[in-house]
Amino acid sequence: MSGMTPEEAFRPTSKEEEEPISRYSNKIRIFAYSFRVIMAKKESTITESQIMADVTAGKMAPVYLLMGEEGYYIDMLSDFFENNVVPEENRDFDQAVMYGKDVHMTDVVGSASQFPMMSEHRLVLVKEAQDIALKEWDVLATYLEKATERTVLVLCYRKDKLDGRIKAASAIKKAGVIYQRNRLYDNEVPTWILNYVKQNGRTITEKAALLMSEALGNNLSKISNELKKLFVTVKEGEAITDAEIERNVGVSKDYNIFELQNAIGRKDVVRCTKIVNYFADNPKAAPMPVVVANLYEFLLKVMIYHQLTDKSQYAAASAMGVNAYFVKDYERASRNYTLPKLAACIGYLHEADVRSKGVRNTGTVTDGELLKELVFKIIH
Numbered sequence: 001m002s003g004m005t006p007e008e009a010f011r012p013t014s015k016e017e018e019e020p021i022s023r024y025s026n027k028i029r030i031f032a033y034s035f036r037v038i039m040a041k042k043e044s045t046i047t048e049s050q051i052m053a054d055v056t057a058g059k060m061a062p063v064y065l066l067m068g069e070e071g072y073y074i075d076m077l078s079d080f081f082e083n084n085v086v087p088e089e090n091r092d093f094d095q096a097v098m099y100g101k102d103v104h105m106t107d108v109v110g111s112a113s114q115f116p117m118m119s120e121h122r123l124v125l126v127k128e129a130q131d132i133a134l135k136e137w138d139v140l141a142t143y144l145e146k147a148t149e150r151t152v153l154v155l156c157y158r159k160d161k162l163d164g165r166i167k168a169a170s171a172i173k174k175a176g177v178i179y180q181r182n183r184l185y186d187n188e189v190p191t192w193i194l195n196y197v198k199q200n201g202r203t204i205t206e207k208a209a210l211l212m213s214e215a216l217g218n219n220l221s222k223i224s225n226e227l228k229k230l231f232v233t234v235k236e237g238e239a240i241t242d243a244e245i246e247r248n249v250g251v252s253k254d255y256n257i258f259e260l261q262n263a264i265g266r267k268d269v270v271r272c273t274k275i276v277n278y279f280a281d282n283p284k285a286a287p288m289p290v291v292v293a294n295l296y297e298f299l300l301k302v303m304i305y306h307q308l309t310d311k312s313q314y315a316a317a318s319a320m321g322v323n324a325y326f327v328k329d330y331e332r333a334s335r336n337y338t339l340p341k342l343a344a345c346i347g348y349l350h351e352a353d354v355r356s357k358g359v360r361n362t363g364t365v366t367d368g369e370l371l372k373e374l375v376f377k378i379i380h
Contacts, residue, residue, distance in 0.1 A: 046179055048073050052080055060085070060121060062147040063176035067157035070181040072220035074156050077179070081154045082125055090118040098124070100131030108132075109143040112153045122151045129155040130162075137168035144171040184220070187297070187321050189213040193223060194323075197240065202231060204240040206325045210258050211242050214294075215251035255279070257286055260375075261298040265333030267379050276375050280368025288356040288367040295378075296349050298333075303342050305330045348377045 054060065064081070066074045086095045094116040098108060108126055116122040126132075147153075155172075161180060162169050172178055184192055193209040216223050226249055227240075233248060234240050242253040255278040263271035279286045301320045308316055311331070317324035337345070352374040355361040361370075 046177060048077055048179070048181075051077060051177065051179060052084075055081070055084055058120075060152050061176035062149055062151065063144060063153045063155070063172055065155045065157060065162060065172045065176070065178045067155075067161045067179070068181040069159060069183045070220060071158050072224065073181040074158055075221065078125065078127060078154065078156050081123060081152070085121055085123040085152050086116075086119045090116075093117040094119040094121070095123045096125070098126045100126060100128040103132070105132055105136035105139045108153070109139050112143060112151045113148065114151070115148065116150055120150070123154070124151060125154045125156070127156045129157045130160060134163060134166060137162075137166055141167035141171040144168075144175045147175055184218045185321070186213065186218055186294075187323075189218050189220075189223070191323050192220065193227070196224065196227060200227075200231065202234075202236070202240065205242060206323070207253075207258075208240050208242045208245045210326075211245045211251050211253060211256060212249055214257055215245070215249050252278075252285065255282075255285065257291060257294045260286075260291070261295060262329055264295070264375065264378055265298075265302070265329055265336065267336045269379060272375050272379055276368075276372050279371055280366070283367060288371065289353070291371060292349050292353045292356075296346065299337075299342050299345050299349070302330050302333045302337060303339060305334045306339055306342075345378045348374055 051064070064077075066077050068074065082095070082097065096111045098111070103126070108124065112122075112124045114122060153176075162172075164170075190206070190209040190213045193212055194204060194206070197204040197209075212223060212226065216226065230240050230244060230248060234244055245251060246253040255275050260272065260275045260279075263275060279291070301322065304320050305311070305316060305327075308319055310316070310319075313324050313327050316327045316330070320327075320330065322330070352370050355365065356367050356370055
């Protein structure tokens, strides 16, 4: 199959036309396996809860490296260290907060080498540590060979991860704790919202969580800020609904990508037409790349559902990487779209994507017109 285009890969041979299900089965199993492997590798081996529990219990490592794309958890842990290692009355003496762009690693090591004056531990917290040049990190490796156990050095390395090939990376791993958190996948965000709201003693509807996810993407810091605002505007004891999301976050509860993919799954021609007309008139509500990406994920998961041997709600949700609440939508779509039709639809998505980027399009066809054509091909 190496070197094949998507169209060639899905084009059946005469034998495969006789056995279409077995043809697609291997493809879907491979995709599902790869999806599970990616999910398993994306998380840190230690959680933020474990780190906070250890610090609270007084079990602190000499160094912590907090890194990854997801700044929300790095900020949360940074604030936790800042508020829980050194008593408030002693922080002027035993706590140093630095920013990577303002210091060299020799400054960091110099501060970390000092002993606490008034407290059990000294905290040296370095924010934006990624701004310290990599060539300077060898100084840290030398310090960690004989690091004082009474200093807690916390390095916040945002947006990326520290190059594992440098000496400091090995030294940190040996002497302390490495925590990494990458951004959530889009399909994980609604569940994260539900859990966050529950942890704060409030409730939110499934649809409202999905609408918020669609409006704000996987930026957890932005999502948590918006939720905090909603906690103020929505009375305690009342659920946050899709109407509240529309009113406060700025996404239409009736015209959004979630509603479009549901209408496509139902083959609801009238509803699809209304939504794509709204998108065509309001391009910022659903940019073409966002629509294509979301429909691709939706159709691909319908293909996975087709091949599941166990289609029970929670088993299917686990295999597809979706919230169990939405399994019924994929089950309904699987009854309306065969595997060959789904493969053709993915081809339509590819065509619409390249045309929206100027390929085979002189600029006379708008994204709105491309979207109308795309949805018409999918549902007919």
